[in-house]
Amino acid sequence: MQTAQRKSLIMLRWMMVASLALPVALFLVAAYVSYGSTCEEADRDIRRSLDVVHEHAEKVFETIDRSLSEIDEIVRDLSDAEIKAREQALHGRLRQLSDTLPQMKSAWVFDVQGRPLVSSMIYPAPDMIFADRDYFSAHVTTNAGSFVGAALTPRPPDHGAAFFSVSRRRQSADGRFTGVIQASVLPDYFEHFYARIGRAPGSYFALRRFDGLVLARFPAAQRSAGPPPNDVPAAAADTEQLVTETSPIDGLERRVGYQRLAGFPVYVSAGLETATIRDRWLGTMGRHLIFGIPATALLVVFLAMARRRTERFYIEAARRLEAEDALRHGQRMEALGQLTGGVAHDFNNLLTVIRASADLLRRANLPEERRLRYIDAISDTVARASKLTSQLLAFARRQTLKPEVFDISRSVVTLRDMVKTLVGSRIEIVTSVPDEPCYVNADAGQFETALINMAVNARDAMAGQGQLVISVTAAPDLPTPAAPQERPPLGYVALAVQDTGIGIPQQQFSRIFEPFFTTKTIGQGTGLGLSQVFGFAKQSGGEIGVTSELGKGTTFTLYLPRVAPAEQPRGDAGGHAVPIGGRGMxxxxxxxxxxxxxxxxxxxxxxxxxxxxxxxxxxxxxxxxxxxxxxxxxxxxxxxxxxxxxxxxxxxxxxxxxxxxxxxxxxxxxxxxxxxxxxxxxxxxxxxxxxxxxxxxxxxxxxxxxxxxxxxxxxx
Incomplete structure (x- = not known):
């Protein structure tokens, strides 16, 4: 007991340690899982934003490309002189076109030297040469298609908004270079759009060329007169996965995704600052800590209180154990004396019969009839002693059973006449068995003994007069259900023996299966009958149940596991036949x-x-x-x-x-x-x-x- 107490106190100490270590470990695991979930949610947000900005940029560039096609269609069949001659009208048409597109700042048509022939912004077009601009020089030697130029600032004296160009080559029918058509696009248009959809803290969007030059960006970087900034290498546009990178422009680390624009040498990107993702994760974990820290503290306090109370309880229990040990010792001696006395009483009776018969057999001139009677008495007494030993072993569940498959219903019908003889003619016997066989795998002899013991017990409870009902039914489970792995596949067979006797007091329920416990007077019973039934039921994998009401009778129900029928029926035993000669065996x-x-x-x-x-x-x-x-x-x-x-x-x-x-x-x-x-x-x-x-x-x-x-x- 003291070892168990020490173990329980040690367990409480470990529980206190665990009450701290386990929440910390769970918190770390939860933090790890939560961080992964937060990153995944952030990646989903980035991909959704990337889809939005990609669709927006694609529509903008498709609109600009259609506008350039329309301008090309207008001036395709006109020479430079005809364009200059009709400059005013063409200026009006270009201005009308650029005014309908908020993303377009202006549209221009240049000749082969880079002089503007017509412009949507200025009439007449300025006498300047723009051959040094990248949107013009890219088309001189080769057809560059729809060329996207770098972000530029207007030349003095113009002080308008910055822009980047989308241009096409003008060429004659034989493929000669004849000039350039150019549209100036406002980066501010993209940046204002990015600002509207990027309201979440740490949001990031950008529009870049393939070489990494920034065309538009949010948050906007400060523009300088130097070369345009490179935010990331051009190879970043080739990946479909999100990447974590540090921008050389503002030095911030971000989680970024990229998508190309079909037909144009640009791509869009969207991302979130990693600091923002961490802040989201920390906010989630902070909410857990608001509840976790007080709960853990309360658990530790409760365990400490439980440990102190347990120590006090063990001190008090030790005092009680000292007083109970004496009582328990007396109870053990009483039970041992009852068991020993019962066994000694019954075996002394049997030995008396054997001793008397043996002494009588020694007498001279003993008649043959009396000699045979004394021999039969010894044989019958040995059989009774063997039965008494079998009942003791059955209660202790130590007998060696000889299980065989048999039909309980058939056994009950066969034993009906024997039971009727045992209980007497004043007791009415009613049997109820199902039409279908109910097979069990048990010791048939022990089963018959158990049935007879329950019937005799019922007879004594009814004082030899009343009604005895013996019924066989199928039961899917025990009154106290067994574990699923221990439950037989076919369920159980229940044998119920019900009497109309005096009943059993509630306080005696816990003792009715004890060996030699009986309420009968001395000489009227050994108290082993129900003990044999109990031991037989347990050793056969079954159960014995009892219900009773004072003055209305008692029902004993024996449960045995049900099995499938055997291939060979059990035969009749020939135990009383004459011995067989050895014939030299x-x-x-x-x-x-x-x-x-x-x-x-x-x-x-x-x-x-x-x-x-x-x-x-x-x-x-x-x-x-x-x-x-x-x-x-x-x-x-x-x-x-x-x-x-x-x-x-x-x-x-x-x-x-x-x-x-x-x-x-x-x-x-x-x-x-x-x-x-x-x-x-x-x-x-x-x-x-x-x-x-x-x-x-x-x-x-x-x-x-x-x-x-x-x-x-x-x-x-």
């Missing part, structure tokens, strides 16, 4: 009790058997190995010093000596737990008739040996 008898061994060999010798007696398993193995062909069967006791009879049988089987084996035992915990492993078993005490029949059962082939001159028995 050679038997090796292995028995450590010399008196028991000699009585068996002498009885077998009287029947014509050839017997050899050894008192241990090792000598038996030597006899079999040296001349195993001399013996037809081995008859061995189970409980012996050193090697047991069951181990001897297993060794004979392992050596493949090919000789039948019969086991004999009055009690063996090994047999009760493991069974006989397929060997034939004869229970002690046995009669010579039973012994001869079981020997012939395992050696069924008739032996053609010359009968011996005289019965022989030798002791080795």
């Amino acid at each position: 050679a038997v090796l008898v292995v028995e450590d009790n010399i008196d028991v061994g000699r009585s068996a060999t002498e009885a077998l010798a009287e029947l014509g058997y050839l017997t050899t007696l050894v008192d241990n398993a090792r000598d038996a193995l030597e006899e079999l190995i040296d001349g195993g062909s001399r013996f037809d069967v081995v008859f061995t006791d189970v409980v012996m010093p050193g090697m047991t009879g069951l181990e001897l049988a297993e060794e004979i089987r392992r050596l493949e000596l090919n000789i039948p084996i019969v086991l004999a035992s009055g009690y063996s915990h090994v047999l009760a737990q493991q069974g006989t492993n397929g060997f034939e078993l004869l229970r002690k005490p046995y009669s010579i008739e039973e012994l001869s029949r079981v020997l012939h059962k395992v050696v069924p082939v008739p032996l053609h040996r010359a009968p011996p001159v005289a019965p022989s028995s030798e002791m080795r």
Whole structure:
């Protein structure tokens, strides 16, 4: 007890440690999982934003591309002189086109030297040369398609907004370069759009060329007169995965995704600052900590209080245990005295009968009729003693059962007349069995004994007058359901024995299955009947239940696991037939009790058997190995010093000596737990008739040996 108390206090200490360590560990795991979830959610937000800005940029560039196509269609068949001649009208058309597109600042048409022929912004077009601009020089030597230029600022004296160009090459029918058509696009248009959709903290958007030059950006970078900034390498546009990068423009680390624009040498990007993602994660974990820290603190406080109270409880329990030990010792002695007294009383009665019969048999000139009567009395008393031992072992669940598959309904019908004789004519017996068979795998003899014990118990409760109802039903489960892995597939068969007797007081329910507990007067019962039923039910994998109401009767219900029908029906036992002669059958008898061994060999010798007696398993193995062909069967006791009879049988089987084996035992915990492993078993005490029949059962082939001159028995 003190060890258990120390263990419980140690466990409480560890629980206090765990109350801190476990929440910390759970918090770390939750933090790790939450960080991953936060990053995944941020990636989803970035991809959604990227889809939005990609669709927006694609529509803007497609609109500008259509505008350039329209301008090209207007001036395609006009020479430079015709364009200058019609400059005013063309200026109006270009201005109308640029005014309808908020993203377009102006539209221009240049000649082969880079002089503007017409402009949507200025009429007349300024006399300047723009051949140094990238949107013009890109088309001089080759057809660059829809060229996207770098972000530029207007040349003095113009001080308008910054822009980047989208231009196309003008060429004659034979492919000669004749000039450029150019549209100036406002970066502010993109940046204002990005500002509207990028309201979340840390949002980032950009429009870039393939070489990484920034065309538009949010948050906007400060523009300078120097070369345009490179935010990331051009190769970043080739990846479909989100990447974590640090911008050289503002030095901030971001999680960024990229998408190309179909047909144009630009791509868009969207992202979130990693600091913003961390802030989201920290905010989530902070909300957990608001509840987690107080809860953990309360748990630690409660455990500390529980530990202090437990220590006080153990101190008080130790004082109580000192007082209870004396009472418990007295109860144990009372129970032991009751059990010992009951066994001694019953066995003394049986031994008295045997002793008296044996003394009477010694008298001279005893008539044959009286001699046979005394012999029958001894035999019947031995049978009663064997039954008493069987009931004790059944209660202790240590008997060796011989299970077989049989129909409970058929057994109840067969035993009805016997039960009627036992309970008397003033008790009405009503039986109820189902139409379909109810098979169980149990010891049929023990089952019949259990039924008779319950019927006799009911008779005594009714004082020999009333109604006894015996019913058989199928039950899917026990009154207290078993675990799923322990429940038999077909359920249970319930045998209920109901009487109309006086009933059982509630305070006696816990004792009715105790051995030798009885409410009857001395001499009217041993108190082992219900104990046998209880032990038989438990050892057979079943249960015994009882319900009772004072003045209205009692119902005992025996539950046994239900099984499928056996292929071979059980046959009738021939235990009361005459003994079978040996006809020269050679038997090796292995028995450590010399008196028991000699009585068996002498009885077998009287029947014509050839017997050899050894008192241990090792000598038996030597006899079999040296001349195993001399013996037809081995008859061995189970409980012996050193090697047991069951181990001897297993060794004979392992050596493949090919000789039948019969086991004999009055009690063996090994047999009760493991069974006989397929060997034939004869229970002690046995009669010579039973012994001869079981020997012939395992050696069924008739032996053609010359009968011996005289019965022989030798002791080795």
